[in-house]
Structure formats: C-alpha cells, structure tokens
Amino acid sequence: MPRYNSKQHIVLPIIAWDPARPAEWVNDHIIMAHATSNSYAILGDDGDVVINTGTLAQGPRIREKFEELIGRPLKVARLIFTQSHPDHVGGWQTFADPGVVMYAQRMFSQIHGERTMLGPFFGPRNFRVISAMIPAGGSTNAWSDAPEPAPLTTFADELEFVCSGRTIRLLSLSAGETLDSLAVYLPDERTVFTGNWAGAIHKALPNFYTGRGDRQRSVPGWLKQCDMLLGLKPELLITGHEQPIVGYGQIAADLGKVRAAVALIHDHTVAGMVAGTDLSTILATLELPAELEPRAGRSPHHWIARSVWEEYTGWFRQERTSEVYPTPQSAVWGDLVELAGGAERIAERAAAYLPAEPEKALHLIEIASEVEPGNKAVRKVEAKICEALIDATGGIPFDLLGWLEGRLAAAEAAVGEAG
Secondary structure, X not given: OOOOOHHHOOHHHHHOOOOOOOOEEOOOOEEEEOOOOXXXXXXXXXXXXXXXXXXXXXXXXXXXXXXXXXXXXXXXXXXXXXXXXXXXXXXXXXXXXXXXXXXXXXXXXXXXXXHHHOHHHHHHHHHHHHHHHOXXXXXXXXXXXXXXXXXXXXXXXXXEEEEOOEEEEEEEOOOOOOOOOEEEEEOOOOEEEEEOOOOOOOOEOOOOOOOOOOOOOOHHHHHHHHHHHHHOOOOEEEEOOOOOEEOHHHHHHHHHHHHHHHHHHHHHHHHXXXXXOOXXXXXXXXXXXXXXXXXXXXXXXXXXHHHHHHHHHOOOOOOOHHHHOOOOHHHHHHHHHHHHOOHHHHHHHHHHOOOOOHHHHHHHHHHHHHHOOXXXXXXXXXXXXXXXXXXXXXXXXXXXXXXXXXXXXXXHHHHHHOO
C-alpha cells in the first residue's frame, strides 16, 4: 500500500465545515466563520459588510454563527464575493437583505456561466481528482446548486465605497485562483482580504492549475499583483482559510517567500524557452532551493512551470508533427503491443523500471492497459506503478495524489474483475 493518502493531506482540515464551530472575533469590528471557504463580516452602526457566504447549505448556519457571536441580527448593507466558486457564493441568498448591494469583479458572470455550462464536463473531472473533498453523497459539481447572485455591481480594476463611515476599496486580482478574483482593502487600517487569490493554503504555491481543470491563471500577472499587495504594506492579511496573519513583517516574509519561489519557477521556464530547451527537460531540471520550499499544496512545482510555458506559447510544442493532427498516439498502440509480443511483455518491461523510474514505467503500462484493459497481469503492474508514483509525491501535491489514487483504484478494480 502507498505511504501517502489524500485524506491525510493538510488541505482537508483547512476546508473542513463544522456547523458547531462558533464564529470568532478577528478584532473589534471584524468577525469570521470557518467554512469550506471562510466568511467574514465587517461590522458597523449603519450597516454590516459581509465577505463571502459559504456554500448553499452552509449559508444559513454561517449567518446564525455571526449573530450568535455579536448578540444582534446582522444588518447586511453590502455583500462582496472574492470569486465565483460555490464555496464563496453559494449561500448568498441568506445574506441578501432588502437594499443590500452586492459586488463582484467584472469577470464574475462570465466565469460563473462557463462553469455552469460545462458542469457535465467538470463534474466527473472533479470527482477523479478531489473526491477526498466531496462529502459522502455530495454533488461532484456544486456550481449550479444556487442561482447566480443578482443584481451585481461589478468593476474592472478598482472600486471604492464607504459603509458605516469606513472606506472599503475593491481591487481586481484577475491572475489569482480565478479570473474573477478580487481583494477587499481597508486603507485606513491597512487590512486586506485576499480570498483564495494565493490558493487555499497560506504559504503554499498558488493554485495556478488544478488537476480537475480550470481557466488558465497568469503566473507573471500574479507576480505583479503580489507586488501591488505588498506595496500596500498591510498590517492584517485575511485569506480564504485558516487564521489571519498579523503584522506587515510576517505578511511580507510569508508572501515574499512564495513570490520568490514562483519567480524562480517562471524564470527557469523562460530561460529554458529562450535557450531552445524542450519542455520535458525544463520540467525535469526544475528545483527549488531548501529555503524556498513551500508548504504542502495543490500541485507539483513542474505543473506551474508547464503553465508558464503554455501561457506564453500555447499548446503546440513543435516537437512532433503528430501534435497538429486529431489522431492520438494511442490509435497505434495496438500495433506496438502486437509487435512487442503482447501486452504482458510490455508490462514486464514496465515493471523492470520499478522502483527507480516509475515515470518511464508509466509510459509503457499506459500502452499495455489501453490495449488490454482486462488483462490481470497488466493491471497488477499498473497498480504497482501507481503505488510507486504516490510514494514519490511525498504526500505534498493534493491534486496529483487524488488523481493517482483514482488510477490505483481503477487498476485494482480491474484486477478483481479479472478474477
């Protein structure tokens, strides 16, 4: 059995929803409720500002938690969504008091609409990668569980308003976890809410690409936005999860380290492109020094390098002519298996690469299992390869772990079906 499991990953307790966990004071006018993505309220005599609302199911309990903590009903005057994912937006109707003004970045409706349109596509993909995050019996695509918030006040780059005498500035963060991300900035007290702009796990690498698939995020754009946020010199950083970070020195140290790691990945990739190095070599030679090793996160370092490469140049690598045609390489795998003397011969060669080179083994076993998916000997070798690849993750990248566990389960099920 593999040594690591996605159910033991650090992200799961971070996003855990406990209906009994009470809301908390951040300071004398900001409160928070832990949820799949945290919800916050900025309190004021003339009206409260709520930031994010949890999922559809969580919204009512989040409001109850807030009101239990402050000992009065909320007076929601403004409602802000830091992005359009359902764990930020789903509970909006619970907070849509009469006269409330709701704010989102201008890409919100487009991104929400795209995900709703592609729900049947993304639902199964979600389950193949993040099944450990999905409650038993839960929806694999909660995007359309609640209607889109309306009416929305949207903005392009920046929008400022005053509520209960407090200036609140909304800043577009379109290079973050979603193209419709925004930050909420309180300039008078140098407090900034960033949602999941830097990912779900503070001090991990940002979520530039998810295994489930999503719109491409911008690595160079994120670096510029990080500089912009650090330039505000915030004294309180409130993210989408966990506890707020207090003091500009700590905030600058945390974000600065992540920025340095992202910049190194970006610069390594660009240097390789300029030198004419192929993408596979760029990925294989990427290393982060010990002082820049991030907290465990969603994706491996080389996924981010691949995102940099594709952001600048697109899908055509110019490595093989077959890239530009619709017929996949797998169309001739049957011929290769026949020439090799059968799928089991290829599986034997794949097994010979273990334990030192599981990625080479993977290339071979994918050919064998594609051609003979019911071959017990082949699928046994595939299971061993998946176990080796899971062990090689060190338990760090959640999305890769989730995908590999799914492939391992499929291989083991095929072995069982083969008797």
